[in-house]
Amino acid sequence: MVDTAHVNSLLRAAARLEPEELIFSLSSDFIGDYPVVDLPCFHRATSIQLGLFAVIRVPAGVEFPALETLYLACSIDALDSGLRVLHLSSTELNGDHLRVNSASLLELVVGSRWTRSVNVVAPVLKQLTMSLTASKISVVSVLAPLVEKVSWKCCYMNGCITFGLWLLEQVTLQTAERQGQLPMLHIRAHCVRPLNLLQALSK
Template sequence: MPSFARARSIRLNVNQLHLTPPARGGEFPVLERLSFTNCRFDAGALISRCPRLRVLELICCRALDTITVHSATVEELLVTGEGRRLRGVDIVAPLLKKFTLHSDVSVDFSMSLLAPMVENLSWNCRFACWLDPHKAVGMRLGRGGGA
């Protein structure tokens, strides 16, 4: 993936392209907004190269099995995935204020969300329970710190 040192916003819409950041360099020092549609990449490796990233959109990135976003700067995160079976979401984002997750999920879906500043949460996960009626879909929400 090329580096764009002065880009503040990047929007890529490609058909199943696999993006790999270069081994060295490839920094995005002023990038604030990043949007991917229909592609595959290592989100963690890319996010670590974007020290000012505030908005991240992952739209129909079907090849991503698990979404991992660990960022000290991301404030908005959008994840959508029609027709794919997302297996997991792992988010550590202390400044995250808006989180949207709309996706089909697998039977073994798991989610870890550490985002104490979330103000706007939209979560629409679909599971084809008719495939195995003995499987249950559950959700546990809670706050840390004994609350």
């Protein structure tokens, strides 16, 4: 079993090697408590991939001047250092609220994950891919005026959104793959009380 001190020590040792690419993964089977890890400076890294059952903090003054692509399978407090590509896996990010605010991000990919709110501000974003599972949605806000390619899938659980007798199950939005094609919007719902609906239609 390893703790916060062990993980931090290993990351600092990796930072001293000044890698151009960092892939760091540690199974939850080897971590006792939910550690809070301080990410050190990786001055030359253009790509960082973190797979940790942990919360990643970026201390004040820590910068990543060459970083372009970040893959996360863990929580992180805040990081925006000229990122162009951000991949978030199914694990938690800031609890059950998804927040991304980046002036440089060109591509955002969010893997299947639970969430209650979505807030994305990315003024130069070109590609957005989201797969979400929601039990209660409070806010969905995406500000990306230049986005060209969108793939959005949200599955709703526990009857969090209803329209009269209808319960929303899934919403899928897909932009056209080729020029001349129309974008696709697919909504799937089912009737909460089908017998009552049939009786109403028969009258």
